[in-house]
Amino acid sequence: MIFQPMVWITVLTFFATVVFILWRPGGINEAIPAAVGAFIVLLSGSVSLSDLGKIADTISGAAITIIATIVMAIVLESFGFFNWMAEKLAAQAKGSGIRLFWYINLLCFLMTLFFNNDGSILITTPILVMLLNNMGLKNHEKIPYLLSGGLIATASSAPIGVSNIVNLIALKIVHMTLYMHTAMMFVPASLGLLLLTGLLFLRFYKILPKTVPVTVTGRSFKSYHPLKSELHHVSEKNRSRLMRNVLLFVFSVRVSLFVASFLSIPVYIVAVAGSLILLGWRWAYLKIPPYDMLKKTPWYILIFAFSMYVIIYGLNNIGLTTLLVNYLHPVVSGNLLHASVMMGLLLSVLSNLFNNHPALMVGTLTLTNMHLNLLTLKVSYLANVIGSDMGSLLLPMGTLATLMWMHILKKGKVRITWREYVKVTVFVIPPTVLFTLVILYYWVTWIFGGVGQV
Numbered sequence: 001m002i003f004q005p006m007v008w009i010t011v012l013t014f015f016a017t018v019v020f021i022l023w024r025p026g027g028i029n030e031a032i033p034a035a036v037g038a039f040i041v042l043l044s045g046s047v048s049l050s051d052l053g054k055i056a057d058t059i060s061g062a063a064i065t066i067i068a069t070i071v072m073a074i075v076l077e078s079f080g081f082f083n084w085m086a087e088k089l090a091a092q093a094k095g096s097g098i099r100l101f102w103y104i105n106l107l108c109f110l111m112t113l114f115f116n117n118d119g120s121i122l123i124t125t126p127i128l129v130m131l132l133n134n135m136g137l138k139n140h141e142k143i144p145y146l147l148s149g150g151l152i153a154t155a156s157s158a159p160i161g162v163s164n165i166v167n168l169i170a171l172k173i174v175h176m177t178l179y180m181h182t183a184m185m186f187v188p189a190s191l192g193l194l195l196l197t198g199l200l201f202l203r204f205y206k207i208l209p210k211t212v213p214v215t216v217t218g219r220s221f222k223s224y225h226p227l228k229s230e231l232h233h234v235s236e237k238n239r240s241r242l243m244r245n246v247l248l249f250v251f252s253v254r255v256s257l258f259v260a261s262f263l264s265i266p267v268y269i270v271a272v273a274g275s276l277i278l279l280g281w282r283w284a285y286l287k288i289p290p291y292d293m294l295k296k297t298p299w300y301i302l303i304f305a306f307s308m309y310v311i312i313y314g315l316n317n318i319g320l321t322t323l324l325v326n327y328l329h330p331v332v333s334g335n336l337l338h339a340s341v342m343m344g345l346l347l348s349v350l351s352n353l354f355n356n357h358p359a360l361m362v363g364t365l366t367l368t369n370m371h372l373n374l375l376t377l378k379v380s381y382l383a384n385v386i387g388s389d390m391g392s393l394l395l396p397m398g399t400l401a402t403l404m405w406m407h408i409l410k411k412g413k414v415r416i417t418w419r420e421y422v423k424v425t426v427f428v429i430p431p432t433v434l435f436t437l438v439i440l441y442y443w444v445t446w447i448f449g450g451v452g453q454v
Contacts, residue, residue, distance in 0.1 A: 009044040010314045013037045017311060018354050022397050030400060031300035034307035046314035055309050061268045062168030063302045065257075066116055068271035069162075072250060073119040074296050075278045078288060082123055084243050086131045090214065097209035101145060104128065105197050108149040112156035114250055116163045117389075120153040121401045121408070129412035135213045142414050144204035147424060148197070150405040151393055155196060158189040158389040158436075162257055162267065165305055166357050167385055170364040174381045178261035185382050188443045192390060192436030199428040242285075249278065312361040324366040332370060332380055337441045339376055343367075344383035344437040348391025356392035356399050360384055379444050383437055391433040394425050 017037030021030045041047050047055075076082065089107055093100035111120035128149055132142045157164035161171050161181040171181060253274030260270045279290040315321070328346070332339040343363065350359035363384040367377055392398030396406055396418055409416060 006044045006046050007318045010041050010046040010311075010318050013040045013044070014311055014315060014358070017308075018358065021400075022355065022403070029300050031304040031307065034304050034311070038307035038310035041311050041314040044314070046317050047310055051313055051317070052310070055306065055313055058172050059169050059305050059309055061266060062165050062172060063305050064268040065162060065168060065271045066165040066301060067297060067299070068268065068275040069115050070119050070301075071275040071293055071297055072253070072278050073115045073123055074293065075275070075282050076246060076250070077123060078282060078286065079243070079246060081243055081246060082127050084239070086127045090131060090135070090212075093212060093214075095211050095214045097141075097212045100212055101148065101201065101204070101208055102197075104145050104149050105152045105200075108153035109156045109193065112153050112163050113160060114254055116165070117154050117157040117399075117401045118165075118404065120156070121150065121405050124153060125150065125405055125408045126412065129409065129414060133412070137209060137212070139415055140207060141209050143416055143420070144200075144208050146409060146414060147416065147421070148200040148204065150402065151200065151425070151428070152193065152197060154393060154399055154401045154405075155193060155390045155432075158192070158385055159186045160258075161185075161385075162254075164389065165301065166360050166388070169305065169309065170360055170381065170385070173361075173364045173368060174377060176378055176381065177264075178267055179258050180378070181382070182258060183447070184378065184444055185385070185440070188382075188436055188440040189386065189390075191439055192386070192432050195435050196390070196428055196432040199432065200424070203424055203427055246278075246281075249281075250274075253278075308357055309361060312358055312365065315362065316365045320362065321366045321369050324362070325369050328366065329370050332367075333372060333376065336376060336379055336445065337438070339380045340383040340437045340441045341434070342383075343380045344387040344391065344433060344440075347384045347387025348394065348433055349387075351388050351392030352395045352398045355397065356388040359392070360388040363388070375444070375448060379440065382440055382444075386433060386436050386440065390436060391429065394422070394429045396421055 014037070017033050020028075020033035024030065038047075042049075042052075085107065089103050090100070093103055108120060108124055111124050115123075125146070128146060129142075132145060157167060159182070161167040161176075161178050167181075171178065253270065256270045256274070257267050260267050279293065282288055283290060328342070331342050347356075347359055347363050350362065353359075364381060367380050367384070370377075372380065393402065396402045406416070406421075
């Protein structure tokens, strides 16, 4: 079979697609090489027309949920919410650079939990760059805040599956509910994030500024407040009340996603309903009609997710997952701790080599072909997520979110090279991943007794 043209075309297309996604010549959107690659794979015959229906069914709910979440983030941005948060963050730091470090990381963690990792990077990073610029910090003083914030924002998609589109797709593949994912994953992943933040603090402690300005009301920061221009007559007290109410609504929508999952209600229905209500709220309050979302929403995510899964499905059909099953099944099926550690480390390596989107899809499809008992399957899947969401951060090319983060920093004239990035991540990522994988095993063993069905 390996000598068939279909096999070679599919494999070469996969590698070429990954190269073009990471390279992005001329700044092309990553959805374009993914779509071209998917079309070539379809023509090669490794994916049939009937397979496309299965693929659409697998990714549609996840893609709609993520799009709805991004719409909510865009609406909050038009309210001026994130800039308001940045001002509050600077005020709460009370002039301490150390306190600012912890608050920034907390903000990035919550942003990803409330929205998703890409949205957290795209919205939070420019605001943090502006905040630090208005504080008058030098380039080397900005890096600890921005690098730690970027790593935490991306890694924070691990505790709950709804914060990352590829996690949601993988959940569908292994037939795991969002509720169960969170029950098994939130504690281990959150402890891993605490360790990661602590290691970053130790790494940056000597270069963190000990004092920072308390107020950051520079011209560039003020100009980024749409709400102030729309509601200049509103008092600061009323503005804070509005922001609090908006935050409570977003939080209630987020909680509703898990309730829906527990009740076997499609999660995307709740996500869409929440985004529509928030759009209506904005229309009533700011007089901004919702049709601007047609332009601002990153619809290309749908094309990218569908196209990448077509390519991965082609690799599955030509026997890649069968090959991986033969090598991994003896290790994964023999011991739950080995399953957690080995799958997590494998996905970390694959994510840094090929990006975490295709890596997690390949890893998840491989697991479904191993005929594992339910507990081992779910632990192995969660280990995959840890490797794909945390282990992928060793190199900047491991995630699209990190590549976007570096691009935003470049536009903001903050200089950080790949070498400077890796000098930090090689110190913090490996121990974090290994710790989280081991904690995952002990946590799941404790809550399920190490046996039985889940």
